[in-house]
């Protein structure tokens with residue numbers, strides 16, 4: 010099998026005009042704590058141990074980068090070679106490689122990290138880890154070609170509107186949606202452990218005056234449960250669980266093509282998120 014099978018999202022970096030307000034929000038809702046390397050204008054948030062999950066960088070609100078931990082043979086260097094072979098500029102940033110996709114989204118690639126702070130429940134219900142990023146585009150095919158070139162594989166498509174791409178056993182670590190919104194981050198997600206967590210989260214968000222924007226529901230493609238809300242800058246956050254997994258290293262998998270309908274993206278009902286219909 011060529012391509013990526015053990016490469017997962019490791020962290021998301023957001024620019025924000027108010028680092029403190031965003032750090033406080035993520036601390037209150039997710040239990041994320043500030044890591045030691047943080048400064049006033051550049052805060053690293055994680056679960057107290059291991060690698061950070063979120064960076065907040067002072068600036069105009071928007072995506073700074075998403076980063077991937079490459080567990081596949083050859084590590085980030087192999088990813089870099091693939092891209093250079095295709096004429097893509099690869100930059101070195103510290104011990105990470107950095108590339109820009111056709112829409113201008115910045116991606117970073119690094120080797121194995123400590124995830125000690127993740128995957129444990131600790132006290133209270135918190136996300137297990139950051140899981141996927143979905144990009145909004147106005148030109149789907151060059152984006153899909155780029156991610157295929159990186160080694161991602163297509164799990165599902167929904168007409169010309171949505172493409173879900175995987176780089177681990179999970180149905181998607183990146184997705185691309187033909188956007189009603191400007192190019193860039195449509196949303197990013199955090200994994201919850203189980204359905205029971207959604208009730209706790211819905212109550213917690215309500216108690217804290219944070220409106221739920223979409224869901225709870227279940228996606229057709231990926232089959233995952235979901236609930237969406239916005240952080241203080243209006244970044245759309247998805248809480249997700251039960252994502253479909255592929256054990257297809259000895260099988261020839263053909264991507265499914267789903268009907269482009271609201272009930273494809275939410276099996277439970279016809280509504281679509283407000284920002285995609287604006």
Ligand SMILES: [Fe+2]
Nearest residue numbers: 141143198247
């Ligand atoms: Fe998603």
